Amino acid sequence: MAHLRRQALVVSPTRFGELELAVLELVWSMGEVDVRIAHERLGTPRGITSNTVQSALERLFRKELLSRTRAGHAYRYTPAVSRDDFFARAAATAAGELRGARAHGVLAAFVDIAAKADRGNLDRLEAILAAARAKRGRK
Amino acid sequence: MNLFCVLFVLAASGAAVTSVALRAALHPLIHQLRHFAPHVRVRWLLLLLAGPLVSAGLAVTVAFGPCLRTFFASLPDDCHSHGGPDFFFCFQMRMPDVPAAWLATGALAAILGRRLFEHARASLRARAALGQLRSLGHYDHELQLWLVPGDLAIVAGWPRSEVYVGARLQRVFSPDTFAALLAHEHAHQRRGDMGIHLAAQMLGSCLPGFIRAPLLGELDLAIEQACDALAAVEIRDPLAVARSLLDAARTGLASGDGLALAFCAVKDHLEARVRALCEPRWLPSRRPAAALVAIAMLVLGACITFDLRLHDLSEALFGRLLG
Numbered sequence: 001m002a003h004l005r006r007q008a009l010v011v012s013p014t015r016f017g018e019l020e021l022a023v024l025e026l027v028w029s030m031g032e033v034d035v036r037i038a039h040e041r042l043g044t045p046r047g048i049t050s051n052t053v054q055s056a057l058e059r060l061f062r063k064e065l066l067s068r069t070r071a072g073h074a075y076r077y078t079p080a081v082s083r084d085d086f087f088a089r090a091a092a093t094a095a096g097e098l099r100g101a102r103a104h105g106v107l108a109a110f111v112d113i114a115a116k117a118d119r120g121n122l123d124r125l126e127a128i129l130a131a132a133r134a135k136r137g138r139k
Numbered sequence: 140m141n142l143f144c145v146l147f148v149l150a151a152s153g154a155a156v157t158s159v160a161l162r163a164a165l166h167p168l169i170h171q172l173r174h175f176a177p178h179v180r181v182r183w184l185l186l187l188l189a190g191p192l193v194s195a196g197l198a199v200t201v202a203f204g205p206c207l208r209t210f211f212a213s214l215p216d217d218c219h220s221h222g223g224p225d226f227f228f229c230f231q232m233r234m235p236d237v238p239a240a241w242l243a244t245g246a247l248a249a250i251l252g253r254r255l256f257e258h259a260r261a262s263l264r265a266r267a268a269l270g271q272l273r274s275l276g277h278y279d280h281e282l283q284l285w286l287v288p289g290d291l292a293i294v295a296g297w298p299r300s301e302v303y304v305g306a307r308l309q310r311v312f313s314p315d316t317f318a319a320l321l322a323h324e325h326a327h328q329r330r331g332d333m334g335i336h337l338a339a340q341m342l343g344s345c346l347p348g349f350i351r352a353p354l355l356g357e358l359d360l361a362i363e364q365a366c367d368a369l370a371a372v373e374i375r376d377p378l379a380v381a382r383s384l385l386d387a388a389r390t391g392l393a394s395g396d397g398l399a400l401a402f403c404a405v406k407d408h409l410e411a412r413v414r415a416l417c418e419p420r421w422l423p424s425r426r427p428a429a430a431l432v433a434i435a436m437l438v439l440g441a442c443i444t445f446d447l448r449l450h451d452l453s454e455a456l457f458g459r460l461l462g
Contacts, residue, residue, distance in 0.1 A: 021274060090275055091289030091305070094268040098293065101265035104258045105336035105355065107295035108327050108362065122388055125413045129381050132417035136378065 153198025154191040176421040177364035184358040188342040204446040254344040294327040316383035322370035381416040
């Protein structure tokens with residue numbers, strides 16, 4: 001159960017705020033940051049306190065997106081997932097949530113295929129398309 | 140039994156009879172409809188979705204027509220003429236409450252409320268997920284869409300809908316097939332399809348599942364095909380649109396979890412769309428319009444001819460049922 005809960009925390013990107021994404025971008029670009037640097041780069045331009053930046057870092061650590069090591073009285077944070085992995089996972093989770101909405105007509109998807117659509121069926125459709133192209137070529 | 144219960148029983152009877160008739164004729168009807176151009180089918184399917192509700196309204200109107208006529212024209216009440224123990228539907232009626240009718244009304248209202256609630260919840264969740272996607276991607280002003288991570292291609296939002304396309308599709312697709320995909324998605328925007336989906340969902344909420352699901356599925360196919368057709372006209376190559384559909388399907392399968400594109404739906408939709416683009420053979424759209432006018436005339440004629448008789452019949456039936 002605890003494992004599932006941890007996994008849900010890791011993969012669920014639905015509660016990311018603008019600041020958290022900015023913090024992640026900063027950590028990805030710098031490789032390692034502490035609260036002071038993060039506040040300097042992100043907090044000061046936004047007019048937010050060091051505590052708010054610290055909270056964002058803490059939340060990202062709890063979501064297992066950042067790792068941290070103690071350096072004196074402060075923590076130094078490093079990325080726990082790569083940028084590509086994070087975006088792929090976040091997009092997949094958002095798409096998964098949209099899946100439920102699909103059944104309620106909230107959105108229109110470009111291609112609707114049954115989850116069990118097989119390659120054989122796609123190959124058959126490819127053959128139909130190829131035949132149509134050949135037919136058009138002859139005209 | 141008070142006026143509200145009478146109204147409910149009449150409306151529910153009208154809707155139920157139409158629903159059952161529609162269910163019986165649904166498969167041949169859908170088969171026939173598939174011969175017509177998708178934009179024509181969209182109109183027909185919306186009409187079919189509205190059918191049971193229209194019947195409900197018609198049943199009430201027909202049964203109450205004579206009462207309203209006599210009431211507004213200040214004519215003498217002629218409800219004595221058809222017999223029965225009392226004036227059942229008239230405005231001066233004295234009827235006992237029937238708990239079963241109230242229970243049925245409550246149950247129906249609960250089902251309707253639950254469906255609307257689920258729809259609202261799905262909308263809110265979709266809105267949150269789309270917000271998340273927007274924060275992960277960026278708006279491409281040239282292409283007029285949100286370029287987001289992953290491999291999805293969707294249109295969402297109403298009244299202002301927006302296009303979301305996965306950056307992976309842009310990388311994987313050839314320029315022609317990507318242009319076909321964009322033309323398809325922008326066709327959804329131009330046609331206002333999200334509004335049509337919303338209206339269909341609202342109409343479908345009032346219908347029993349055995350006709351709601353097939354009609355909504357068929358409407359979905361018709362809408363997608365209508366956009367395929369518009370995209371084919373825009374890029375002047377229907378086969379490029381078919382190509383993009385197959386490429387998208389393959390990309391969806393290759394992504395493993397199939398989250399992005401493999402939304403559950405009727406399995407033959409992809410095949411129907413590809414076939415329609417490769418060999419379009421739509422019948423002229425005049426025939427459905429003529430059939431619709433004929434049906435409307437028939438219903439109107441029947442109402443005018445039989446309203447008094449239906450009124451008398453329904454009152455007499457209620458009279459017998461209530462002793």
